[in-house]
Amino acid sequence: xxxxxxxxxxxxxxxxxxxxxxxxxxxxxxxxxxxxxxxxxxxxxxxxxxxxxxxxxxxxxxxxxxxxxxxxxxxxxxxxxxxxxxxxxxxxxxxxxxxxxxxxxxxxxxxxxxxxxxxxxxxxxxxxxxxxxxxxxxxxxxxxxxxxxxxxxxxxxxxxxxxxxxxxxxxxxxxxxxxxxxxxxxxxxxxxxxxxxxxxxxxxxxxxxxxxxxxxxxxxxxxxxxxxxxxxxxxxxxxxxxxxxxxxxxxxxxxxxxxxxxxxxxxxxxxxxxxxxxxxxxxxxxxxxxxxxxxxxxxxxxxxxxxxx
Numbered sequence: 001x002x003x004x005x006x007x008x009x010x011x012x013x014x015x016x017x018x019x020x021x022x023x024x025x026x027x028x029x030x031x032x033x034x035x036x037x038x039x040x041x042x043x044x045x046x047x048x049x050x051x052x053x054x055x056x057x058x059x060x061x062x063x064x065x066x067x068x069x070x071x072x073x074x075x076x077x078x079x080x081x082x083x084x085x086x087x088x089x090x091x092x093x094x095x096x097x098x099x100x101x102x103x104x105x106x107x108x109x110x111x112x113x114x115x116x117x118x119x120x121x122x123x124x125x126x127x128x129x130x131x132x133x134x135x136x137x138x139x140x141x142x143x144x145x146x147x148x149x150x151x152x153x154x155x156x157x158x159x160x161x162x163x164x165x166x167x168x169x170x171x172x173x174x175x176x177x178x179x180x181x182x183x184x185x186x187x188x189x190x191x192x193x194x195x196x197x198x199x200x201x202x203x204x205x206x207x208x209x210x211x212x213x214x215x216x217x218x219x220x221x222x223x224x225x226x227x228x229x230x231x232x233x234x235x236x237x238x239x240x241x242x243x244x245x246x247x248x249x250x251x252x253x254x255x256x257x258x259x260x261x262x263x264x265x266x267x268x269x270x271x272x273x274x275x276x277x278x279x280x281x282x283x284x285x286x287x288x289x290x291x292x293x294x295x296x297x298x299x300x301x302x303x304x305x306x307x308x309x
Contacts, residue, residue, distance in 0.1 A: 030065035049116035066148035067178035084187035090224035092215030101129040129158030134168035174201035
């Protein structure tokens with residue numbers, strides 16, 4: 001059995017040669033596998049390899065299982081890295097240090113055997129965190145599978161996505177927030193619309209920034225932009241009142257004049273006044289997301305049944 005992540009012509013795809021079933025049993029679902037991992041058992045190197053090369057059409061079930069492990073270990077918190085401490089302060093936190101993290105580079109041609117070896121090594125190692133470098137032009141769902149498998153292989157490690165992950169994951173970026181536990185937020189104000197969408201996705205998904213202490217990171221970021229002279233109103237008017245605009249209705253709720261309120265975030269999408277996930281507030285500042293005593297909110301913000309239901 002073998003497989004490769006092939007980065008050819010800027011597009012990553014899977015090549016499979018698989019005979020047989022997952023070695024942990026045909027009757028074992030991804031949710032049962034997650035329960036096993038959360039009970040303290042670790043995946044073997046061969047089990048990791050089977051997950052990598054198996055294509056069973058159950059991508060969202062795999063992602064939901066990985067998100068359950070993430071909630072078990074880190075609750076609903078995510079840490080932020082940025083090179084701009086003023087930006088970190090605007091978000092209500094401090095930048096975490098990622099210099100000591102190990103790196104998982106998926107931007108090159110990687111053999112599935114090598115990847116399985118690497119993930120097993122990272123899971124068993126003493127590193128606090130893993131920075132996952134993603135290809136610029138890849139199949140987003142393939143990358144989501146790798147992130148989910150990485151979470152399963154290294155359940156208690158901080159999984160960090162560096163700057164630019166949005167371009168690789170595209171519309172699945174918000175879903176990835178339920179697997180990773182740290183992200184880099186760029187201080188490049190030219191990229192502020194993307195960061196704005198990221199912060200909205202976190203808020204509506206019930207994920208809070210570690211150390212924010214209940215501060216509204218989205219509102220703080222918009223105030224930060226206004227102080228830098230970014231024309232938020234002009235941007236809104238250029239886009240109209242479409243979904244996702246900074247100020248105005250839309251199906252995801254508005255953020256009137258850079259201020260976030262219960263009323264302004266209650267619009268549409270069936271999310272209700274508390275967004276699409278839990279509305280738990282952040283605890284006091286921690287330098288890294290800390291393992292949880294008990295799990296927090298359920299699902300990926302996809303409904304009560306989660307993303308794989």
